[in-house]
Amino acid sequence: MKTISGRLRLLASTAALAVTLSNGAAMAESLVLYCSVGEEWCSAMANGFSRATGIDVAMTRKSSGETYAQLKAEASNPKGDVWWGGTGDPHLQAAEEGLTEEYTSPMLEKLQPWAVSQATSSGNRTVGIYAGALGFTYNTEVLEDKNLPVPSCWADLIKPEYKGEIQIANPNSSGTAYTALASLVQLLGEDAAFDYQKQLHNNINQYTKSGSAPAKAAARGETGIGINFMHDGVQQRVGGFPVKVIAPCEGTGYEIGSMSIVKGGPNPDAARKWYDWALTAEAQEIGASVKSFQVPSNVGAKVPPEAPSLDTVKLIDYDFKEYGSSATRQRLLSRWDDEIGSLN
Amino acid sequence: MRRSQWFWLAAGWIGFALLPWYDTPLSDDRTWSLPALFAGLFGSAPWLLPLLVPLLLPIVYLTKDVQSRASALVAAGIIGIAYMVLQGFAFGLNGWSWAFLQSVFGPTDRFQNGFGYGANVTLFSFLFMLTEGLAARGWMKGDRFVTGSIGLVIGTILFFVFLPVSTILTNAAIPDGEQSAVVSFFYRMTDADIWSLSCAFENRRCGVFWNSLRLGILTGAITTLLGLAFALIATRTNFPFKRGLRLLTVLPIITPPFVISLAIILLFGRNGTVTTFFADAFDIGRSRWIYGLPGILMTQALAFTPIAFLVLIGVVQGIAPSMEEASHTLRANRWQTFRYVTWPLLRPGLANAFLIGFIESLADFGNPLVLGGNYDVLSTKIFFAVVGSQNDPGRAGALAIVLLMLCVGAFYVQRRWLGKKSYQTLTGKGDSGRPSELPRGLKYVCYATAIPWAVFTLILYTMIMFGGFVKNWGRDNSFSLDHFAANFGLEWTEFGLLWSGRAWDSLFTTLEIAAISAPLTAGMGLLTAYLLVRQRFAGQASFEFITMLSFAIPGTVIGVSYILAFNTPPLEITGTGIILILCFIYRNMPVSIRAGVAAMSQIDKSLDECAMTLGATSAQTVRRVVLPLLRPAIVAALVYSFVRAITSVSAVIFLVSARYDLATSYIVGRVENGEYGLAIAYSATLIVIMAAAITLIQFAVGERKVSRRTSSDAVKQEVPA
Structure with missing residues (x-):
């Protein structure tokens, strides 16, 4: 920890406005x-x-x-x-x-x-x-309150009963959500993945800016289910919130x-x-x-022990080179913008 | 030659021949670089020798007549500045900075560091030689103070606002793949994402331009009206709790980012206290209505109303009561007096308050980030174009241009509305009138808007303070001091007091930077306002616009542009405290300018002229006549720049370094991690500190002593906020 007197040096040296601080130490x-x-x-x-x-x-x-x-x-x-x-x-x-x-x-x-x-x-x-693998963080109190079953697969999330209960980040702003987008493309094939996301769109209440925001929103009951990295959900559980974390049954991507x-x-x-x-x-x-x-x-x-073990999670063979490259990323993101992001 | 001309010439020589010219980086073994004269003569930097030309020029012309000496100074200033800037940018850390220079002069392994003490002193000397020379040639009626001020303000604004901002904006024309720069620029600027109106016809989203425009107009209007209601209550009624009301209106301005948004979520979110209450009591379904335009509007109105209030209260106080009395004498009733006398005189205040609210709203980043839901605005779009997974600086540049165009539009609408009318009501004549009371209907309207708003603010802040003292806000509401202990722990060890809390470091840095930048910001702002209102020179309108530039651009863009512009010589200041101070000065200056302009356009110019006629110089006039009348504006400017230096977040995210970490970046880190308790405890501490600082500033600056009586029968003068 610095002492206060050590900080007075800055005060003295601002006299010459545009001069870099000299560090004599x-x-x-x-x-x-x-x-x-x-x-x-x-x-x-x-x-x-x-x-x-x-x-x-x-x-x-x-x-x-x-x-x-x-x-x-x-x-x-x-x-x-x-x-x-x-x-x-x-x-x-x-x-x-x-x-x-x-x-x-x-x-x-x-x-x-x-x-x-x-x-x-x-x-x-x-x-x-x-x-860290992608998974779902769900609020047990909210699901109980609304009499909703626990989702265990990607396919569950597009069921109409979850309308307005799901949150995921916007892939344009969040690396987490881009990983999810790329995982779905690798899991289902590109066209099917976009079809899936269009159906998912009906259940989404918000595309958040930050990737870990859905987990936090689920923790506070602002959403029923969040799609995010599993360790973000675990952190909320350890923090005392009524959430559980689950890996989708079809397999999932990871960062x-x-x-x-x-x-x-x-x-x-x-x-x-x-x-x-x-x-x-x-x-x-x-x-x-x-x-x-x-x-x-x-x-x-x-x-x-709290970590979601990668052994029990079904991981896809994520192609980091292909989906991390600028060209693929830009293509997928602009397609997402056109087909999903511009929907109301 | 005049003494002041000698002074700047001597300063130029000292910088050139005695002070270390370059700034030496830490990794360099040499602790001091040579003065330019020796570095030039003995070969390590021969490119500095041509500077002898402008330094010798005024000496050569010493014996000539006044006019030619003045012209020599002007020439020396222009040549010196031009050469220094050009060689500084052309030749950098890795040799030539521009490819065409390398092709002309061939590659080199020589390099130069950033400007140090010597270079800066010489550069400023050239600037003032230029303004001295211009004054001596009769420009601005030969007033050295005015020419010097214009030179200083224009020079630094060009360097610290125009240069960094233009680096970002030119990104919009980066060639995209195969396309040429022009085509890329055209496509980016006409993107449907920005302009689409499809939400009107089909089930798709509208362009982000329309979202921002709607938000800005609504926020500007709401904050102006609320601010006016508060200002009228505070000055024109005998409302019993005025002081408390004023305190409440100032609270949101001293609140660190995210805190209000978090409190709003905990109140009105789907699981919030209010929502739960209504769901239980009236069986109203829980919804997420707060996420989107309503939420952003609510938080922005909370956050920016105080600024409108601060601008308006000075204006309301300044209105000459004798005009209203005259209106009454002519048998106008209260409402007519308000409508035809008071209201027109309020226009500069209203226009400035609206403009600030509108622009603040457009540039606000924290609130749309947390509460925006799916309502995208330009500022968040720009942020994620820079740091999001798109990483598209071209798009960020295009969006920033759109944002700027919106601000230019608002700026011109404001000027059209104000027109060329005169709003001067503070004249040299004593004014013994009594301000007219508000029309009864209007008074109740003011009460009806301001009081519920004040109660709402009060509840919100009680909750925020409460949040710092509980284990886990919203979940486990048992009392705990853990958050404060973690942030501000103190231990007594064998070596003395140990500041063991994690927040001490950033707290000290923050206060120090804010304390340094606030007076500089206010000073520059008021000086600029003086130039804008009181002086007339060519290019004044564009000058005024450039001063608003840094305000209109979201902090993130400013942050990135500052790194781009100041990470390499000639000015290498990234990672220092100075870049933070400069960023704060030039980013927060516009509010000081607006407050100064609004207040100054009320003061009759005959007061200045009177002082000048009695033999005062313009500097003396400013100090003895204008400044004392400007006290409310000075308070507003100082308070605002101090507080903004503490609470601004988006601009500093890129500029903080390990050594100069700021409170807000600590808070953001906590919020991102979901540790709301720590963030709130820190914020609560900052709120208390800022409240103390504001009281201190008010006490130190003092109040404006204008002979006015208050509308109520109380004899004592109200204390201005």
Whole structure:
């Protein structure tokens, strides 16, 4: 924690309006971390790394979309070293645009196959650090109140009795919802997937902006059912809300939370140290201690008991390369806009 | 030469020959860079030597007559600024910045860092040499203060508003795939998503333009009328709880983002308290009506009414009662007096309040985000075009242009409505009239709108405060101080006091940045207002529009554009506190300007002229005559810029760094994580701090002393808000 007097330096130096603050302190080794998971998890990771290596971590938390936009804006003079966390698609896009650095960690062999394939498909510019499957979060009180059955399959969600009870994010704004869109396309085929979504549209009460919003809305009873990543629903359950989380019976898609090294960042050595450390079992077990129940990518890391185990969930063989590419994404999103988003 | 001209010439030389020219980044071993003169002479930066030309020019012309010396200063200023800006942008961290320069001069491994102390001092010296020279040549009646102010305001606005904003807007013409820039631009600007009117004919959505327009007009009208009702009650009635009423109207303005929206959901959401009550008592079905236009309107009206109130109260107080008395003497009744005397004099206030409400509504991002439901507006669309899974900066640019066009439209409608009439009622003559009381009917209308609104606000804030002290708002309402302990914990250790709470860091940074930027914002804003109202110069209308530019654009766009513009030399300030301060100054300045313009157009120019005739300079006139009469506007400007620096969120999301993290970005992180308790506890603390700060500002600035009697029989003058 900084002292107040240390902050007076800013006051003094604003006199020259457009001059950068000079930082006279002797430089210990440091790392600038862009973090795209919850605040709690981010600071726990930053502290854990400082404790393990003595390297000072300056952490900024932003959503993955925001971080990606920031990396693009800063590309000519990067200010960050590592981008840790957040759904894999923007990491893959950053890799595609050459915003991130190639690095093959010695830790790769200790990772789950899905984490390694994330690395291979990006030319080792990013790697998987956790995974989470898509599912439904439903409010038990609301369903009971309205005498509605518990939905267990994608096919259930388009039944007329759920009219006005379902929430999902807008894929134009949310990576979660784009994962859902891509999963449905892979599960049903493109035309059938859009037919399905048109029917689903009749039951949707709102397309939210953020991907985890449906889980929160379900927790507070603002909607009966939310379509979101299962760990977001688990977090609400642990937080004391009357919700349960279920994986759809037909199979479902998943995200691979990823990590990348920023190309041309100020501290490349510290960045690689972080990269290797973040793939260790100890580092990956930090998540569960701060109520984040994603599935870790290190084979040796303990899977938290609350986490929706990926073994019992029927996962589709999600093609991250194809559906993470800009061309496919743009085509699917503009079709969604035309056929679903513009409906009243 | 005059002493002031010497001063700026000397400053230019000091910056050039003595101060370190460049700003050296942290990773660099050299702690200080050389002054430009030595860097130029000894070869590390020979491209700086041509600056000797403008620096020597005024000296060469020393012995000539006044006119040529003035012209030399003008030339030196123009050459100096042009050369510095050009070489700064042309040659950056990685050599040439533009491809054509590389093809002309060949590749290079030399580079230059951002401007440091020396470069900035010299740049400003050139600017003021230019304005000094112009004044000496007789521009603006030879008034150095006025030319200097115009130069400062225009120069910095061009650099900190126009430059970053234009980087974003030009994105709209990025070639899309195979298409040429022009075709891409055309397609983006005519997208059905923006303009479609299909909701009128079939079961499809309307374009986002129409949504934003409808929302902006409704919010502008509602906030103006509510603000007027409050302002009239506060000044023209003997309502017993005036002070309490004023406090309530100020509360929403000091509320951090998301908090009101969350409270509204907990009250009116499908599972909200009010909804549950009506469902149980009257068997009214639970619905999600709040998500969409009704919800956004409600929160925006709550949030922006105070601004309208602050603008209007100054105007209402400023109306000369003798005009109303004259009307009464001529046998007009109260209603006629109000309709034909008071109301027309209120027009500048109403127009400015509406314009602010309209533009605030268009640029508001937090409330539509939480409560918008499926009602899309431009600001959220732009945000997700930048950060959403589309990642389409071209679309963001096009949408931003549409948003700007809406604002230009509103701006011109406002000016048409105000016309060229005079609204001056504060004259040098003493005014011993008594403000007319409101017509009875109107008084009750004011009561009927303002009082329920005040009660509603009160309930909402009780709930918010309550939310900070319970375990889990809406679920587990047992008392707990956990949230405050987590945010603001203090521990006493062997090394002394440990600020162990997680929010201390961001709290201190926030207060510091807000305290620095508020007086600068208010100062720049009022100075600009003075130039707009009191001076006449070519290009004034476009100047006025540029000052409004940064306000009309959603914060996110400003944030991204600031990174794009200021991450590389010549001005490399990302990751510092200074970029936050600059962003706040230029983003919040428009409200100071509006408040200043509204207040200043009431003050009779003969007061200025009187002071000038008695031998005061224009700077003295501003300080001794205009400023004391502007006190309500100063309070409004200071309060608003301080508060906005604390509560604004979308602009700073991209600008905060680990070292300069702000309260709002902490709160947003908590809200995203569903930890409403922590967010609310922090917000409640901020509300208390801001309330204290506002009281302090009012106390420090003092009230405007105009001889007016109040309408009630109470003899004492009302304390202005």
